[in-house]
Amino acid sequence: MAKKLNVTPRKQALQSRSRETVDVILEATARILVKEGYDRTSTNKIAQAAGVSIGSLYQYFPNKEALVAAVITKHTDAMMELIRSTALRVAQLPLEASARELVRVMIEAHGIAPKLHRVLTEQTPRVGKTAYMEKVDDEAIRLVRAYLEIHRDELCVDDLDLAAFIAVTTVEALTHAAVLRQPDLLAQPHFVDEVTSVVFRYLSVPDGKSRKRTRLSA
């Protein structure tokens, strides 16, 4: 019943002229998504905003979804690049400092294109197999999982998969909510402190305790 969607770009714009055209189109797509929202975004508006004929647009992208998918990929790639490079940098730092860096880079990543981020988050139907941000989260979880493995004895948690999931989801959610709903929070320096504290306290062995945290009473 549901129309099958081919989300892969149409041809690999190799010449510099077409490379440029593709870029112009993607930038226009992002602009229109922000300005109009997903629903009111149309291929005609995109082509017009890009200063490109509708025919050219369709030479590179088979449909609207493919355009949005390309924008998503471009944007999540940018976010992931930041996160990955931070992950490398903090591998040897102690837990608290790393947590702080995780928070910092998440805020930075959400700051790349906050309005676009909002549209992609709130309105874009899942394209292909994965919703926007899921792949960012998934890779971030893998990176954090690896970090936790190395720092296992500073931790009071058993299930590292779960811990990584919780840490990343929490930081992502708080950052996300701050960016979208309380942008003034980001200015206050203790916002970073507090979010870091959430993660650090969750993961670390409390002072004067044994590594294994006593199970909370039910």
Next chain:
Amino acid sequence: MAKKLNVTPRKQALQSRSRETVDVILEATARILVKEGYDRTSTNKIAQAAGVSIGSLYQYFPNKEALVAAVITKHTDAMMELIRSTALRVAQLPLEASARELVRVMIEAHGIAPKLHRVLTEQTPRVGKTAYMEKVDDEAIRLVRAYLEIHRDELCVDDLDLAAFIAVTTVEALTHAAVLRQPDLLAQPHFVDEVTSVVFRYLSVPDGKSRKRTRLSA
């Protein structure tokens, strides 16, 4: 630029027959939203699924947005009812138990109609001024804020607004992610423990410490 939207239902539908029709329409709307996604949802499909003529549908709702808005209101009201009643119940409980109850009720609330929840979360453009879930979160934050006020001396946080925001956002995000992406997590009882732990450790005074948590070193 953007078309002005009248999102209020058309008539109060006080008579019981009308009340019924409205319900039928809203249930059909939810069903179609789940089955087809926001984009492929059309008023004609809804009318057909509801067994109501398109004309009748427009007698009760002035446009498509109003339909979706009504579904959102209905669904968030149901969630809020759960949360509010829990809030009343736990007002006198100690912090940890309350946190646990907050987690529990959030999971419960997300379980009311998970597929609809997903569509409303991921695809529905903001209706009126507010995005779906924002009003749930906002009221939950107010309730938690009130609780924290009462329990202030069990806490190690200064800024109760921020603390409430963090607590609610975190629990909501973890619950949400679990429901949508890791539903098996919900079965494992220690998921609740862990999420409770995140909140409790963030808020509570660590053993053998003074109330005021020492600022984490940067």
Next chain:
Amino acid sequence: MAKKLNVTPRKQALQSRSRETVDVILEATARILVKEGYDRTSTNKIAQAAGVSIGSLYQYFPNKEALVAAVITKHTDAMMELIRSTALRVAQLPLEASARELVRVMIEAHGIAPKLHRVLTEQTPRVGKTAYMEKVDDEAIRLVRAYLEIHRDELCVDDLDLAAFIAVTTVEALTHAAVLRQPDLLAQPHFVDEVTSVVFRYLSVPDGKSRKRTRLSA
């Protein structure tokens, strides 16, 4: 690869208003087909010619092919009605008279809407399973086959299936070619004589011969 085409009409226009709309649309379709040819026929032109909105057109027909299919059905039905009623009438006539009637009715049938007939014949891609005229031919062959069965002993042919196929195809082709390419032929009365003669001489026992025609030497 090839797009699947749904050629069935969309809804069964029961009310008299819609019945009328459907008729108007089909008449316009035939008109545009004749005026513009199949390729230049577009649903928009049809709607405009019908004095109907494009939306109304699509309420009854899912696509251009379905429109053309409906026109074909309507036209071939009209042809078949003529042919069938003639078949009934000539069942008891002797071979030559029947042949003459077959020729006559074929000319009549081709005269119903000769220009439309040309477009449907020459330009319309096969729709559904059967090309235009094939179903007419097929039923005509069945009718002639039945006739031959009854008049078997006036014939010099063995294979009645083949004989019916040859008789119908020949008459159809000659009529068709005359209508489309030599319309003046139709005015000359001996055209009917000659075509009748082709069929009659092929089928009938030559004077002074036994029923079984001697096989022509190879």
Next chain:
Amino acid sequence: MAKKLNVTPRKQALQSRSRETVDVILEATARILVKEGYDRTSTNKIAQAAGVSIGSLYQYFPNKEALVAAVITKHTDAMMELIRSTALRVAQLPLEASARELVRVMIEAHGIAPKLHRVLTEQTPRVGKTAYMEKVDDEAIRLVRAYLEIHRDELCVDDLDLAAFIAVTTVEALTHAAVLRQPDLLAQPHFVDEVTSVVFRYLSVPDGKSRKRTRLSA
């Protein structure tokens, strides 16, 4: 109203390389016509199938119609070559043998590229002034007319124009129908016998009769 069409190829392509390119393009056109049908045939697809840039294609053919016209010409030329050479060969043969040869060569001619033949027959709008096959038929009629002139005293028909028209149209139609709709008929040797019989009996003086056939009674 209808766009004026220039159907003549663009340059004579006398150089051997150009000649080759033109051939490649025409073969690709035929291939695509068969594979996709006339409607879905596009110049871009043809260029791609030919391994030639769309620009080059337009260097040799001014538009799509010219391409199709060239394919038609090529194909009808091939058919006519066969028919013409047979006509030369049978000029001195008696009527029945000639008729048989006419049938045989028509079947052979229809077998040159049956799928292409079908597309050209059923879907291709008339190009220039003439429909596909009309020119084949017209020349075949001229050839048969000449034959009949020579063999006039073996015939029982007066109007040689009409007789030639009837003979050619009949054989063409039967062969055509057999190829397209009953290909198994072609395998049965008595199919040729029967078709020959149709023509021969129509044209020849019945045994024991005077040359002038008595007018069939109405």
Next chain:
DNA sequence: GATGAATGAGCTTTCATTCAT
């Protein structure tokens, strides 16, 4: 009130054709 036929703006997409390189 209820119905559903009708509307038409506007969307996605194709494709013959041009033209700068």
Next chain:
DNA sequence: AATGAATGAAAGCTCATTCAT
């Protein structure tokens, strides 16, 4: 000569919405 990126008119079709019955 060849290339293929670019063009844009125009096609097919959907769907929110209206309104005569």
